[in-house]
Every structure is written in C-alpha cells, then in structure tokens.
Amino acid sequence: MDTIQTNAFVVLDYILKDSDGDVVDRSDEAEGEPIRYVHGYGMLVPGLEARLPGLKSGESKEIQVPAAEAFGDYDEELVLQVERGELPDPKAVAVGDELVAESPEGEEAVMHVLEVHDDYVVVDANHPLAGVDLIYSITVRELRAATEEEIEKAARELEEGEDGHVHGPECGHDPQLVSLGTKLSN
Secondary structure (H helix, E strand, O other), X not given: OOEOOXXXXXXXXXXXXXXXXXXXXXXXXOOOOOEEEEOOOOOOOHHHHHOOOOOEOOOEEEEEEOHHHOOOOOOHHHXXXXXXXXXXXXXXXXXXXXXXXXXXXXXXXXXXXXXXXXXXXXXXXXXXXXXXXXXXXXXXXXXXXXXXXXXXXXXXXXXXXXXXXXXXXXXXXXXXXXXXXEEOOO
C-alpha cells in the first residue's frame, strides 16, 4: 500500500497545537506515543482523518482542523451542578479533578471539576479541547495494509462507538464515578 487509504494501518508521529500555537500534545515526549490506527473507521478526530488520504510513508504535513471537525464546539449546557453528596468522596473533591458520570441509560461522560462549594460542585462535561481549532504536524512513520484482524477490530469499535479508552488505574487518571447532575442555570 503506497498511500493512506481505507484499510491502511498507519503510524503517525505528531505534534498537536491549539490555534494560539501552544503545544497540547506530542508523540515524542516521555509519555508520548505515536498514533496507530486503521484508516477509514473513525478512529481519529474526523477532520484529521479526512485530510490524511493520499499521504505516503515518510511524508510530513501540517493539518489544520476546525473545532467542529475535531472535538466539537463548546456546549454551555454541559456545565453541570452536582450535589457533593453524590460524589464517591465528597470531602476530597478538588478543582481540576476528573470524574466519570453515568447517565440513567448507562452512558459514561468524563467531567472536570471547575468549582467546589459547600453543598455542590460545578463540573464541565465538554472535552478539554471542545471549541478549539487544532493544528496537527504529522509525519507518516509507517504505512501498510491492515491485517484482517486489525480491520475487524476497527469495524467493531466503529459499530460500538467505542473510543478505545477504559478508565481505571491503567489509564493514568483513575476518575471517580458519579451520577449526572443538573444543568447549571445562568
């Protein structure tokens, strides 16, 4: 396989910057990893994946992705007020903590604590990069035809809508599980 196309297994080195040019993430840091994915199965932010076809192994490119094609626009309705008593450890909650909320339907959402008050906390369920235009500087490190197993796994994850991330001690941030709160009234 000479270029990135559907069913290609791709390894990308990257530097991710926000619209101000500040580095948000990069694959060459101590904790960094290159992006490994099967092209065509929604494993990347849509705007990045849409701009990769045709690139060859060893090729580098700067790709601008508007917020709407990355992590979406910032949604004020996702800023919620949660009763402190609903938290697993109400006394220990602090600004900046990450929590995982579960809706009545069983869906999970990651939330970040913005404010801590005596009886409640204010959390933000937006992705930290919601509303941010992104700039990816990428280099195609590896490119080959994906194996049948890799394609099947990618198709299964696309069908299930999984992001491939399991929360817990292995993920490095071990968020607490809470119930979804009410919308913060303005």
